[in-house]
Amino acid sequence: MTTAAAEAPRKAELYRMVMPDHICPFGLKARWLLKRKGYAVDDHWLTSRAETDAFKAAHDVATTPQIFIDGQRIGGHDDLRRFFGLKVADPQAKSYTPVLVVFAVAGLLALVTNWLTALPLLGIMTAERFIAIAMMLLAMLKLQDVDRFATMFLNYDLLARRLVPYGYVYPFLELGAGTLMLARALDWLSIPLALFIGGIGAVSVFKAVYLEKRELKCACVGGSSNVPLGFVSLTENVMMVAMALWMLAAH
Template sequence: MPKDTRDFADVTTDPATAATGKTAVLYRMALPNHLCPAGQKARWLLDRKGFKVDDRLFRERSEVDAFKEEYDVSTTPQVWIEGERVGGYDALRQKLTDYDPKATTYKPVIYLFAVAAATALALSIGFLGTITWQTLGWFISVSMILLGMQKLRDIESFTTMFLNYDLLARKWVPYAYVYPWVETGAGILMTGMLLTPLAAPAALFIATVGAISVFKAVYIDKRELKCACLGGNSNVPLGFVSLTENLMMMGMGLWMLGMWFAA
């Protein structure tokens, strides 16, 4: 532990007075049965940003309760910087970094597609020994699985967001609950090249409805909505990403049907 870490929470010294210059005051729980994760992250972030941390640890629950009452806060950790209380870890993260929980971001989509691409390459090199058109097929099918799982992770939030724009779901609500299962299942079958007469038409159907719905909502009605492609509570805007998802599924469905009929 750093030398400035204390074995108890110093509640006798005013944190606003102690938090001057590059010294930050951090109150966090280190109870016998609970070491606060947010407190650990706050300590790490402060260290990374070059602060000397006056680390005040709560060793007993009674200390935590007394602190909350004294400073009228509902949670710990609590951080003071430059004489002012910043708040908990999320508030500290917003103050010291460019993090904005409400900002539009494409990072989750980039990470998902990167994992899908790496998986497709691994399958191709591992089983085929080279990169072929099948690599692209695996990339699409694995992407479908990952996207479907994101939706299933919190299906209620997904369906709420999905109902904002999907034309079929707005006519028949159960379709919103069926969609992620069809996308995930079709992706699994396509990855294994199994039951093509079932998987390909299913993917083609939901993708076609999805593409039409997104195109109408974004490019005709000019609505500014959040994309349900990564499930509920996503900060990815509806538009290019969701349209790309549906076009990829359409292409995969048509390609697999073509291969099946040609076989």
């Protein structure tokens, strides 16, 4: 065997949708992955719906893209990742990542705000701003789809179960309390507001998770999340209560 033949890359065939109004993102991801793994890609474009349907019927597959290596059909993008021994994301898997990202961004914004206002990066003010910003970010996520949030909220919130509209109002209350706390304005309003929604939330989560042992999704980052209801959601509510009590003591 010659050196050139030995070093020749393995070949893969990729069939993906490339149309004027749609370029399949998974086809692009599959092509990138194949090239990263050292494959020479024979990239076949399916340029119309009719051509795509004919390809799927001919190969008895339901979706595109489709990848073939050494004449063997591997499947779609997820199948290709499995072929290479890579992890495939499970859309139904529970994850704390959304909440952790919110807390990380809130912490970064608190540090930047302190730097812009010439305050020490770490201190009591950092903690205050972190909590207020986190409340605002969490409220923003809930406000993306208030109806979906309110529906999930009904699974465990004690007040929402008695007064359904409370679930629709909650994100606005959280946003308002966080905004006022960050600005340190109208403390007479923000403190009782945070105590009210945070206190009810904490009791509701504690009852559902730790007393009733129920496994539920948390509505804390909106109704489309797979964040488990539990410690993280309890932390959100405890932070609101702690912030309110701290500000009350400061007065």
